[in-house]
Amino acid sequence: MSIQQWTTDLTGLSSLVQSTAPLPTPGDNEVLVEIRAVSLNYRDVEVIKGEYTHHKSVSGTDRKVPCSDMCGIITQTGPNVTRFAVGDRVLSTFLPDHLTGQVTEKELSRGLGHPAPGVLATHRVFAEEALVKAPEGLSDEEASTLPIAxxxxxxxxxxxxxxxxxxxxxxxxxxxxxxxxxxxxxxxxxxxxxxxxxxxxxxxxxxxxxxxxxxxxxxxxxxxxxxxxxxxxxxxxxxxxxxxxxxxxxxxxxxxxxxxxxxxxxxxxxxxxxxxxxxxxxxxxxxxxxxIINGPRDRFEEMVRFYEERGVKPVVNKVFGFGEVREACGFLESGGHFGKVVVRTTMN
Ligand SMILES: NC(=O)c1ccc[n+]([C@@H]2O[C@H](COP(=O)([O-])OP(=O)(O)OC[C@H]3O[C@@H](n4cnc5c(N)ncnc54)[C@H](OP(=O)(O)O)[C@@H]3O)[C@@H](O)[C@H]2O)c1
Structure with missing residues (x-):
């Protein structure tokens, strides 16, 4: 079975290419996620244009899957997974190793979507510790906007x-x-x-x-x-x-x-x-x-509880289809949006 993904060589929006790749298998303490929605950030467009250059430890021009923020469903667990089960709805964290406290250069150097492979795909394997349970009461699109913004x-x-x-x-x-x-x-x-x-x-x-x-x-x-x-x-x-x-x-x-x-x-x-x-x-x-550089996983989980308790619903301005990634990035770049711009990765 294969997956669909978008990649870029960081030379501009026209470098975005849709392709297939083999379905990855989760290893020890990892899970396979079927990605439902990817939320775009200002950073993603900067990365795709090769302009995200202000962090010393974030570099490289290798072709990669961009974007960091997603909501998806766990479809397979690898050995020794304890935090999640198949069927759980989860969110990515921007810096997968930043679990608590002050961010460090090491954690920054593993950011999703650059330099680490990102989430603009139909499936991806994540370390279980890099995920957060999605809040109840939000759609996949709404929940996907939480990790960075x-x-x-x-x-x-x-x-x-x-x-x-x-x-x-x-x-x-x-x-x-x-x-x-x-x-x-x-x-x-x-x-x-x-x-x-x-x-x-x-x-x-x-x-x-x-x-x-x-x-x-x-x-x-x-x-x-x-x-x-x-x-x-x-x-x-x-x-x-x-x-x-x-x-x-x-x-x-x-x-x-x-x-x-x-x-x-x-x-x-x-x-x-x-x-x-x-x-x-x-x-x-x-x-x-x-x-401020985003925040650790424990503060993200604290925020999820707050959103659930207070019924906060993120503002999704526009949802694009998976074939419309270039248009979605162009819309974000134009600044015409109010709140968040999201790409729906599946028809579910
Ligand atoms: N440090 C971090 O952890 C972190 C995390 C997220 C984002 N960021 C950074 O924070 C910034 C905002 O990110 P975002 O995701 O919210 O971006 P965004 O959604 O792309 O924000 C776009 C909006 O910015 C407003 N804007 C543009 N120029 C402005 C100006 N001169 N004064 C005031 N507002 C202006 C416009 O609002 P109007 O159309 O209403 O004028 C525009 O619609 C970006 O630079 C991003 O890289 C940093």
């Missing part, structure tokens, strides 16, 4: 955001919308930015307390201060990067936390001058800057 937002907010905390989210992509849902479930006040009035209305419908169009209000940092009577945002999910960090440092509350997550506005603001006096800007409002 939701866990990253969870790591930024859990244990910190509560009633009265002001949370600022940038844009309406996967991390920001997961952040909106988690922050609201924790009782926080949410301010969210977007370039699109339609998406701002969607964010309001999801519970955002204040919305700002960052195109028509380029001084959105001042608007955050105005909306909070000068207090600022207690927690910021800094997904914008080059063109947003300086403004985040202007509208963070005294003693606030900026979670450094992404670089949607670029990795370098001005190639002639990429200096930003972070030292002064951070001390000025006694800020904590925290780098």
């Amino acid at each position: 939701s866990v990253t937002a969870w790591m930024s907010l859990a244990g910190r955001a509560r009633k009265g905390t002001v949370v600022l989210l940038q844009g309406t992509g996967g991390v920001a919308i997961a952040g909106l849902q988690i922050a609201k479930a924790l009782g926080a006040t949410v301010i969210i930015t977007s370039s699109s009035p339609t998406k701002l209305s969607q964010a309001t419908a999801l519970g955002a307390d204040h919305v700002i169009n960052y195109r028509t209000t380029p001084a959105w940092d001042q608007e955050v201060l105005r909306l909070t009577s000068g207090h600022g945002a207690d927690i910021i999910l800094e997904t914008g990067g080059a063109q947003t960090l300086r403004k985040s440092l202007e509208c963070i509350a005294f003693g606030g936390l900026i979670n450094c997550i992404g670089y949607l506005s670029g990795k370098i603001d001005d190639p002639e001058d990429d200096r930003i006096n972070v030292n002064l800007l951070v001390l000025r409002r006694t800020v904590t800057l925290q780098g």
Whole structure:
């Protein structure tokens, strides 16, 4: 029996090729998963284009199956499997060895979809310790969005955001919308930015307390201060990067936390001058800057319990068929989505 898969040599979306491969057999402590849905991340498009180059230990240009986030069903267990049984519905973890605590270079060097083989296939073998039981009450497509976007937002907010905390989210992509849902479930006040009035209305419908169009209000940092009577945002999910960090440092509350997550506005603001006096800007409002790289499996499992208890349902904006992977990646790259973009791998 053979499986269907997509591979890329990391030279662009046109390098994506659909092919067949032999059905793999699970070894010791491994399981075979029939993959039902794969959720795309900004990182996947970067990987496919050969632009995911900012981690020293993540390199290589060998042709590989991309993507890291999936929901599937276990169809076969190898010897000595104890955590799961055939029929269990499971989710992948971005860094399969990162089970608890602080991430290390070693764990980072085994990320799914680059440099390790990814999940954009109909079947894949996983180490049982690298999987998490999928939450009840979510469709395969919804559940597939949890490993990167939701866990990253969870790591930024859990244990910190509560009633009265002001949370600022940038844009309406996967991390920001997961952040909106988690922050609201924790009782926080949410301010969210977007370039699109339609998406701002969607964010309001999801519970955002204040919305700002960052195109028509380029001084959105001042608007955050105005909306909070000068207090600022207690927690910021800094997904914008080059063109947003300086403004985040202007509208963070005294003693606030900026979670450094992404670089949607670029990795370098001005190639002639990429200096930003972070030292002064951070001390000025006694800020904590925290780098986030996803989260360990135990925090993922904690988040799954939270989603089940609170009935949080991830926002899937569009589902593509398995033959439409290039179109799905192109849609994600265009930034036209609100929340998550998913590829359905089977007809079940
Ligand atoms: N560190 C980690 O563990 C981690 C985990 C996940 C993601 N990330 C990174 O975090 C970033 C967000 O990831 P994602 O998956 O949420 O991406 P995404 O779904 O592709 O987000 C796309 C959205 O970003 C918004 N955007 C673009 N430029 C912006 C700007 N200048 N200011 C504010 N928003 C802007 C747009 O929202 P509007 O259309 O509403 O304007 C766009 O629709 C990426 O850089 C990704 O690599 C890091």
